Amino acid sequence: MKKHLIGRPVPRKEGRAKVTGQARYVDDLVFPGILYGATVRSRVARGRIKGISFGEGIPWHEFTIVTAKDIPGENYVALIAHDQPYLADGVVNHSEEPVVLLAHPEKYLLEEARRAVQLEIEPLRPTFTIEDSLSKKEIIWGEDNVFKSYSVEKGNVDEVWARADFIVEGEYRTGAQEQLYIETNGMIAVAIPEKGVTVWGSMQCPYYVHKALMALFGLPADKVRVIQSETGGGFGGKEEYPSMIAGHAALLAWKSGKPVKIIYDRAEDMAATTKRHPSRTRHRTAVSKDGKLLGMEIDFVIDGGAYTTLSPVVLSRGTIHAPGPYSCPNVRIRSRAVATNAPPHGAFRGFGAPQSIFALERHLNRVARAIGLTPEEFRQRNFIQPGQTTATGQVIRENVNMNHLLERALALSDYHAKTARFARENSGQRRKKGMGFASFMHGAGFTGSGEQYLASVVELEATPQGRVRVLAASTEIGQGTNTIFSQIAADALGLDYDSIEILKPDTASVPNSGPTVASRTCMVVGKLVEAAALGLKQTLVGSGFLQEGYTPAGFERACKRYIESHGPLKSSSQYQPPPGIHWDDATYYGDAYGTYAWAVYVAEVTVDTVTFETEVNDFVAVQEVGKVIHPVLAAGQIEGGVAQAIGYALYENVVWNEGRMLNSQMTNYIMPTAVDVPPIRVFFEELPYSYGPAGAKGLGELPMDGAAPAIVNAIENATGVSIHHIPVMPESLMEALAVTEKAVERA
C-alpha cells in the first residue's frame, strides 16, 4: 500500500485549468436572457432617507427596481447580529449603504440609470473616529456605540506597578487595509418564487450565504442553493460580503423573473466592501530590572464601521493574541469594537491579530530599550515555555521553543553581523539600513468554543470505479484546498492522487464543513477528511470486501462489490474537540485555540532619508506549523502573506473623507508589485500536532501577523525613529525624522 503524498509537492489539482484560462470564474458564466444589476448607494454617512426620485431621460419602465419594501423576508444580513439591512429602510449609517437596486439587460444604460437615481437624505451628525465613538458624543449604534467588549484578567496587574523597576507606556495605531483580491466580488442569481433561489458566485463560505438568503426570502433550507464558482482570491474579503451581493442579485432576480448578474467594478469593490479594522492599542507594561515581564495592561480598540458584521470575533482573536508568545504572570486586557459611520470593516487574513501583534512587537522593542536590553535579549527572557499559561489560562502543552525559532531566524538573516555593520556604516549616509524582527503566534481554527458550535461535517463517497469524492463546503480560493484534501484522503486510503475528486461546493450536495476562514481548512476540515477516509476504509474492511495490504485495483474491486450488495458507499465525519480542551465564554478563560503556529520574522530595510521611501531588501520567515502537507503550497501561503503584510506596513493607505474611501482604485491604493518585494525566504519547523491531519496545523493567516512590526522595528533600527503606526507612508516618516532632528539639534 503506497502512502507518501503528504509532504510532497504534487501538482495543484486545478492548476491546469488556471494556467490555460479554462477555469470558470463567476463573470465567465453565461446565462441566456441575463440582466445586469447595479446598486445605488447612500453617499451620505448618516441620515434619514426623505425621498427617492428617478431622473429624466431614462426608460425606467425597462428596469427592474428594488427597494427595501420589495424584500419578501427579513431585511437583515444574517450573521452574528441582525443589524445590517440588505437595503436601507428609512435611515442610512454609512456612505456606501445600498438603498436601491436596478437591473437591465444593457450595461451601459444601467450605469447611466444608476447615476440618475437621486436620494434625498437629511444628514445626521456622523462619527468617524474611534475617539469620537468612545466619547459617545453621538450615539450611532445601540446604547453606547460598542458592538462588543472583552475583559481578560490573569493574576493581579494592579499590584505590579508599585514594585516594577520600569513602567513603559505606548499607543499604537493601524490603518484599514483592502483585501484586494484580483477578482472583484460577483454573483449570479436565479430566483423563482415557487421554486426558490439559486446563486453562483465568488465566495469563501457557501453556508453563510445560504443562511443569509433563507432569512432574506423566508425560505426553507432546501429552497436555497448556493454554488461556489472558481474564486479569484478572498483573504477574508469574501467571508461575509458575498451574502450581501448574493442577496441583492437574488432580489432583482426574484422581482424580474430573470437571471441577474452583479459584478462590482474595482472602485465599488474597494469602497463598499469590507476592509481590515483600523485599531488603536495602548500598552502599559511593568518590568523588573533583570528584564522579566511583571505585568501587562492592554487596551485594544477596533473600528467596526457601521454594523456589527464579524467585529465581535475579530475583536476576540485580536484580544487573545494581544499579549503575544510571552509569559507574564499579571495581565489585564480590555478590548472594544466600536461603531463609526464607515462601511463595516470585516474579515481580513489575521482577523484582529495583525493589529494587536503590531502594537505589542513595536512596544516590546521600546520596553527592551528602556531597560537597556537588546530586543532579542528581552524576548529571550520572556518567551512562553511548555507548561506555562497564556493570558486566558491556557497551559502550553506542546514543545514550543520560541528561543530556538528566534536564534534560527537571526542566524539565517545574519542579523547580528548586519546590525553591527549597518550601525557603523549608516552615519552620514543618505540611504540608511536596518534590521528588525517580530516574534508571534497564531491560533488555528475558530476561537474558544467556536469549532464546537460549527460542528463541521465532511463526507466521502466512493464510486464503483474506485474513485473517491470529497464532499465539503470548504472552498478553494487559491490556498490549495482541493490539493491538500486530495493528498490527505489519498494517503489515508492508500490511493493515487488522481483517484480523489473534490466536489465543487454546492449547498445542494455538500455538507456544511464550516466557513473557509481562520486557518481551519487544513487543520480542522482536513482532519475530518482524514477521519472520513479512514471510516470508508473501515467500512470496506469490515464488510469483508477489502483486506489490509490492498492495491488500488483491489480497492476498486471492493468498492464495486460493496456498492452492488449494499448500495452507496459513504462515510462522514463530524468535528469533535481534542480531549482536554476547555473554554468558558462567560469568563473568557481556558483553551482559546486547540493549537498555535509559532514564528519569528526578520526584515532588512533601507530607508532613503531624502525621498523617505522604505524598501525591504531581505525577509526571513521561520515558523513552526506542525507537519507541512504540501511544501510548495505552504511556502506560497507564507510568501503571499508576507507580501500583503509588507503592503500593510508601507504602502496600503486607505484615505478617508467623511467615511468614504477616496482612493478606491489600484492607481492610488498601492499594493506591492514584482519589483517591490524582497526575496522572501521561508523556513518551516515541523512538530506534528496530534489532532491535525498527519500532524498539520493551520498556517494561512500566520504570515500576516509578524511582517509589519518586523519592518517598522527595522525602520527604527535604521533611522533611530520610533514609528507607532502603519502604514508608514513617506510623509509620516518625513515628519517623524524632522521631529527627531529638531530634538537632536536642541540637545
Add this chain to the structure above:
Amino acid sequence: MPDRANKVEITCTVNGETHSFKAYPMARLLDVLRQELRLTGTKEGCGEGECGACSVWIDGEIANSCLVPVLQVAGSEIKTIEGIATGEQLHAVQEAFISCGGAQCGICTPGMVMAAVNLLERTPRPSETEIRMGLAGNLCRCTGYMKIFEAVVRACQATGVKV
C-alpha cells in the same frame, strides 16, 4: 448610451484564426474578447491598466486589453491565454507555473503567463531584475511573486534543454 448603428465591422486575427465582427469602435478589446469571442481566459481586475489581469499580445507586444479600443486592433494579430498551449501540450511557462506553485487563485495567472511568455520571447535568458521588470505590470495578491519568479527561471531551464 452607445448607438447600435455606430457599430463597425472589424477584422483581426485572434490566436491564429481570422475573426470578423461588428463592434463599437471604442468598445474595450477586453469586452470583445470575452463577450463576442467567448475567450474568457482574459480577466478584468481593475479596468484601468494597473493590474495586468487582462494582458494580451497585440502584434507581439504585451498590452492591457482593458485600455485598448477595439478599432485599434483592426488588422492586428492578437494572442490570448487560450493560444499559448499547443493543443494539449502546455507551454513551458504554463508547466512551470504548475510545478513551481506560480498560480494560486488563478485570476492573475492568464495575464501573468502572457507577460512571462512575452518576456522570454524577447529575453530568453532574463536576469532577476529583467524578470521583475518584465512582470511589473501584472499584480498578484496571492503569491508574493516568489513562485512566479521561480516558474520563469524553471521555464528558461526547460526551454534551454530543448535548445
